[in-house]
Amino acid sequence: MQFREIKRASHQPAKDDQYQLQETVRSILEKVRQEGDRALAYYEKKFDNYEPETFRVSEEKAEAAKHKLPEHIVEEIDLSVERATSFAWIQRESLIEFERELLPGQSVGQKLIPLESCGCYAPGGRYPSITSAILTSVPARVAGVKRIIACSPPGQKGEIDPGVLYAMRRVGVNEIYCFGGAQAVGAFAYGTETIEPVDFIVGPGNQYVNEAKRQVFGKVGIDLLAGPSECLVIADETGRADYIASDLIAQCEHDPNVRTGLVTTSEDLARNTLDEVERQLKERTTQEVARSSWENNGIIVVVDRLEDAARFADEYAPEHLEIHTSDPRALLPHLQNCGTIFLGEDTPEVYSDKVAGLNHPLPTGGTARFSGGLWVGQFLKVVTYQQVDMKASKALARLTEARCRYEGMDAHRYAAVIRLEDLKK
Numbered sequence: 001m002q003f004r005e006i007k008r009a010s011h012q013p014a015k016d017d018q019y020q021l022q023e024t025v026r027s028i029l030e031k032v033r034q035e036g037d038r039a040l041a042y043y044e045k046k047f048d049n050y051e052p053e054t055f056r057v058s059e060e061k062a063e064a065a066k067h068k069l070p071e072h073i074v075e076e077i078d079l080s081v082e083r084a085t086s087f088a089w090i091q092r093e094s095l096i097e098f099e100r101e102l103l104p105g106q107s108v109g110q111k112l113i114p115l116e117s118c119g120c121y122a123p124g125g126r127y128p129s130i131t132s133a134i135l136t137s138v139p140a141r142v143a144g145v146k147r148i149i150a151c152s153p154p155g156q157k158g159e160i161d162p163g164v165l166y167a168m169r170r171v172g173v174n175e176i177y178c179f180g181g182a183q184a185v186g187a188f189a190y191g192t193e194t195i196e197p198v199d200f201i202v203g204p205g206n207q208y209v210n211e212a213k214r215q216v217f218g219k220v221g222i223d224l225l226a227g228p229s230e231c232l233v234i235a236d237e238t239g240r241a242d243y244i245a246s247d248l249i250a251q252c253e254h255d256p257n258v259r260t261g262l263v264t265t266s267e268d269l270a271r272n273t274l275d276e277v278e279r280q281l282k283e284r285t286t287q288e289v290a291r292s293s294w295e296n297n298g299i300i301v302v303v304d305r306l307e308d309a310a311r312f313a314d315e316y317a318p319e320h321l322e323i324h325t326s327d328p329r330a331l332l333p334h335l336q337n338c339g340t341i342f343l344g345e346d347t348p349e350v351y352s353d354k355v356a357g358l359n360h361p362l363p364t365g366g367t368a369r370f371s372g373g374l375w376v377g378q379f380l381k382v383v384t385y386q387q388v389d390m391k392a393s394k395a396l397a398r399l400t401e402a403r404c405r406y407e408g409m410d411a412h413r414y415a416a417v418i419r420l421e422d423l424k425k
Helices: 018-035 037-048 060-066 071-093 130-143 162-171 183-189 205-218 241-252 267-281 286-298 308-317 326-332 349-354 390-407 408-425
Strands: 004-007 098-103 106-114 118-121 147-152 175-178 200-201 231-233 261-263 299-302 318-323 338-344 379-388
Touching: 004 267, 018 037, 018 205, 037 183, 060 162, 060 175, 071 130, 071 162, 071 267, 098 118, 098 318, 118 130, 118 183, 118 205, 130 147, 130 162, 130 349, 147 162, 147 183, 162 175, 183 200, 183 205, 231 241, 241 261, 241 286, 241 318, 241 349, 261 286, 261 308, 267 299, 308 326, 318 326, 318 349, 326 338, 338 349, 379 390, 390 408
Parallel strands: 118 147, 118 200, 147 175, 231 261, 231 318, 261 299, 318 338
Antiparallel strands: 004 299, 098 106, 106 379
């Protein structure tokens, strides 16, 4: 596959001192594991200058968050929760329990069992993440998780953003905590004097949160390790430079490490988009962050055919993939590696970032090659079962005895043979 670069990424991110990051997070987790609430208090004061009487947000305070919001934002959050719930139920209904006869006398089946508990992390950082609050907890609720707890860091006012807090309350989170960082992951994984540990931790976060999730995996489950966000656009000559530029800049304003790009069959569109990005950047109040991201990590390339664009996208493996072509659905069979797809110029990624209701924490950094995003199925354990009658036992025992004899596993062999002998009586 050949392509021509109109704009290349000008900066290759320096490798972080991974060892230092790992050791810092390890020490935080160990302190939380050993000291519980006292460690949480220590790190929240150290990192956020936050010293509450309790980290748990009371029901009264969570309820009061609604009254701190404009009415239209309350309505929008309500609609977002309803939309996310509807989509999660569609996903849930695609999963089935069953029981079948695999061979005469052998019945097999599967059960879908919800996790007992989960912890949902909603990052604070540069912007409040209402969407993360909704789209981590809604799938858990629809799956039937019994205990859903959630947290978000204190903002400048020393409390969870009212929009995030109302969203958590609206979904029906059982326990809400105001803390963040690696120490929050530690509290979820190990528990403290006042917080029961959970079985599963979900939600995006910074490098410390991600590293903490990596280190506690095995003690608990995790959804994925989500890095800086990504958006790639595939376009033909019918694409609109102003639409494409607006979508790329929207993604860039997340943070300076975002990866964005355009791959197109039209060199005119490529150059027009480059000009349009520069024009629109000057108009954005978040220009500083967005420009840094675009200049360092943004790419524009030209290919000969849309099939080549699809191959480029599969190698790029973006978190979000937009298709701006005359027939966007025609490319669907050619696309394999991406977190989620947006078909047509009237389906921008920002809808999904905010209100569309589809899966939100998604694979980044090339991991879309082997994984998908957080969805309702991750909150359900698929447990299989079987029952064998005497006739089927005779057939299976003979096969098992032969396999065990070949492999040299004598105790396994005898567990089958004893049944054969009993059946002969």
